[in-house]
Amino acid sequence: MTDILAKVKQAAMQMDGNGKHAADIGPVIVDAGAIHQVAPFIKDRSFGRVVVAADTNTYAAAGGSLTESLAAAGINVSVTIILPDSQGDVIADETALIQLILDLKSYSADVVVALGSGTLHDITRFAAYSLGIPFVSVPTAPSVDGFNSKGAPLILRGEKKTITAIGPAAIFADLHILKKAPAPLVGAGFGDMIGKYTSLFDWSFGSIAGGEPYSDVAAEMTRNALHRCVDHADEIAARSQEGVRLLTEALLESGFAMLLFGQSHPASGAEHHVSHYWEMECLRLGRRQLLHGAKVGVACAEIAELYHRLADERLLPVSADHEVVAAEIRAIPDGESIRQLLRTVGGPATAEELGINDELLERSIREAHHVRPNRYTLLRAYQVARGAK
Numbered sequence: 001m002t003d004i005l006a007k008v009k010q011a012a013m014q015m016d017g018n019g020k021h022a023a024d025i026g027p028v029i030v031d032a033g034a035i036h037q038v039a040p041f042i043k044d045r046s047f048g049r050v051v052v053a054a055d056t057n058t059y060a061a062a063g064g065s066l067t068e069s070l071a072a073a074g075i076n077v078s079v080t081i082i083l084p085d086s087q088g089d090v091i092a093d094e095t096a097l098i099q100l101i102l103d104l105k106s107y108s109a110d111v112v113v114a115l116g117s118g119t120l121h122d123i124t125r126f127a128a129y130s131l132g133i134p135f136v137s138v139p140t141a142p143s144v145d146g147f148n149s150k151g152a153p154l155i156l157r158g159e160k161k162t163i164t165a166i167g168p169a170a171i172f173a174d175l176h177i178l179k180k181a182p183a184p185l186v187g188a189g190f191g192d193m194i195g196k197y198t199s200l201f202d203w204s205f206g207s208i209a210g211g212e213p214y215s216d217v218a219a220e221m222t223r224n225a226l227h228r229c230v231d232h233a234d235e236i237a238a239r240s241q242e243g244v245r246l247l248t249e250a251l252l253e254s255g256f257a258m259l260l261f262g263q264s265h266p267a268s269g270a271e272h273h274v275s276h277y278w279e280m281e282c283l284r285l286g287r288r289q290l291l292h293g294a295k296v297g298v299a300c301a302e303i304a305e306l307y308h309r310l311a312d313e314r315l316l317p318v319s320a321d322h323e324v325v326a327a328e329i330r331a332i333p334d335g336e337s338i339r340q341l342l343r344t345v346g347g348p349a350t351a352e353e354l355g356i357n358d359e360l361l362e363r364s365i366r367e368a369h370h371v372r373p374n375r376y377t378l379l380r381a382y383q384v385a386r387g388a389k
Contacts, residue, residue: 004028004249007221008256014217015260025148026170030248032241034174035066035138038113039073041170042136047110049076053100053124055090056081058116058140062177066115066138078107082123089289092122093155100127109133114168117185118144118292121168126152129165137168141181142189142247143293145254145267147171158283160276167259171252179244184291187347189247190236191297194341195271196226196254197332198303202269202377204328208321210376218261225250225257230341237345270379273371274299277364278356290354297342298354305335306365307378316378317385325378 005028029037042050050070054063059081070077080103084090100123104112113136114124121137121144128135129152137147146153152165200219206212229236229250235243257266264272275295282289310316311329318325333341339349348354351361369380 028171030173032175034172039069051109054115117141122152125165134169137171141185143185145251148255188291188293190345192293193229195296195300199269203265206376218257221257222266225253233344270377271300273368277368301335301338317381
């Protein structure tokens with residue numbers, strides 16, 4: 001059992017309901033050479049036919065060594081290279097899902113390996129769920145906190161919907177591979193973690209002002225993971241093995257916190273809603289997609305700036321708990337401090353650097369609370385109070 005699973009199991013003992021099952025997963029290995037443990041894991045479970053789902057970049061990063069080790073273990077292996085859309089992006093839409101599902105059925109696969117980052121995991125988890133087979137996670141970049149998620153954010157008929165599917169049977173995160181990931185992907189993973197500053201606040205705010213459920217256990221796990229990333233930002237920026245390990249483990253712990261709680265509240269607040277708004281606008285306009293974590297980090301800075309202004313100008317849409325909420329906001333770094341953290345790791349720090357113009361930025365702040373209308377964030381409370389449509 002890895003240190004991560006030990007933490008999760010300990011936390012799960014303090015949880016009620018479905019949280020107790022968050023650690024019901026095979027090995028979670030974050031180590032140099034972890035990819036060489038995939039074949040023994042699959043062999044031990046008598047899976048004889050494996051499909052590796054990748055794209056051209058992720059296959060180039062690790063596909064050869066993975067398929068060779070599987071074949072050397074006597075495992076029949078096939079590779080599906082998920083094709084990009086007309087913009088050159090691999091996205092989790094109907095076309096990609098059908099491509100993988102048909103290949104899995106044609107090959108009579110017993111198990112599928114997701115070799116890639118967030119989008120490939122979303123495609124794979126839904127395809128595996130649809131066919132009733134397990135999947136194994138082999139991340140190629142420390143870019144998102146969703147590797148161990150059960151939810152698959154999919155683009156269906158041009159709209160983003162998160163469908164409950166399955167989590168991985170095991171995770172093998174090879175530090176030799178992860179430290180070679182392109183710098184923008186490492187920056188995106190750091191941005192996804194930085195977003196926890198505002199997601200944790202929004203979760204607490206929703207509990208105080210909206211009566212939403214809350215878990216101190218899941219919140220503390222997420223907060224600790226965030227602070228480790230911030231404390232070691234220079235190592236992460238250098239893509240040292242230790243820095244990449246810290247970031248990867250933080251992303252996985254954030255994912256486990258969501259599994260413990262049973263919903264995405266610990267890791268997804270108004271910053272994610274703004275990010276999703278930008279994503280849908282890119283789809284609508286036929287623009288290339290932006291990295292999820294890069295959007296989240298920049299959106300976090302914008303939301304932090306707004307929240308600090310609301311607290312400073314006493315514009316918070318609460319009465320009895322005003323000082324409590326204001327104190328929690330002051331514990332969030334201000335927008336410029338968050339931008340400086342993002343710059344430290346080499347990621348975009350402003351909407352302009354992402355290619356988000358002023359009109360879209362202002363519109364997203366005004367309308368993003370509609371992305372998750374059942375989530376009680378401060379952004380939602382503020383916009384509803386001021387009568388925004």
